[in-house]
Amino acid sequence: MTDYSSTAFEAAYIRKPVVYYQFDHSDFFSxxxxxxxxxxxxxxxxxxxxxxxxxxxxxxxxxxxxxNEDPVYAQRRESFFAFRDGRCCERVYQEISRLLPDNG
Structure with missing residues (x-):
């Protein structure tokens, strides 16, 4: 359970159900x-x-x-992420490395 936090993305990535509790919705979006x-x-x-x-x-x-959650949420969790292959850190490292000046 979360409110507006990005932790919902981490839970969704590992295929866990998410419930948003936005008790202060009208104040938050004012x-x-x-x-x-x-x-x-x-x-x-x-x-x-x-x-x-x-x-x-x-x-x-x-x-x-x-x-017994609505299956639409499981489908959203499944289709949202482009990669679930255990190589996300490697891809981030490679992209950051491309931005760094060559020290070699």
Whole structure:
């Protein structure tokens, strides 16, 4: 369970259910908060249901634990990441190395 945190991406990457508990949704998305919506819409793109009330989050967690979550979330988790081959760190290292001046 998370609110707006990027930890949902880590959970999704390892194929774990996600539940967003956004109890402060109206405050968080108000102009007074400082957050600016970006490309990622939690309802349209999220890896799990978005709950705003305590009973909703408890119900969503229960469904996830029982394996009864909406299959759309498992499909989103599965299709979101381009690579799951254990070589992500290697690719990042290679790309960073290309940016560094040649010291050799």
């Amino acid at each position: 102009s007074n908060h400082g957050y600016r919506p970006g490309y990622f819409d939690y309802t349209a793109n999220g890896f799990g249901p978005v709950a705003q009330m305590q009973d909703q989050v408890l119900d969503a967690i229960e469904k996830a634990l029982e394996g």
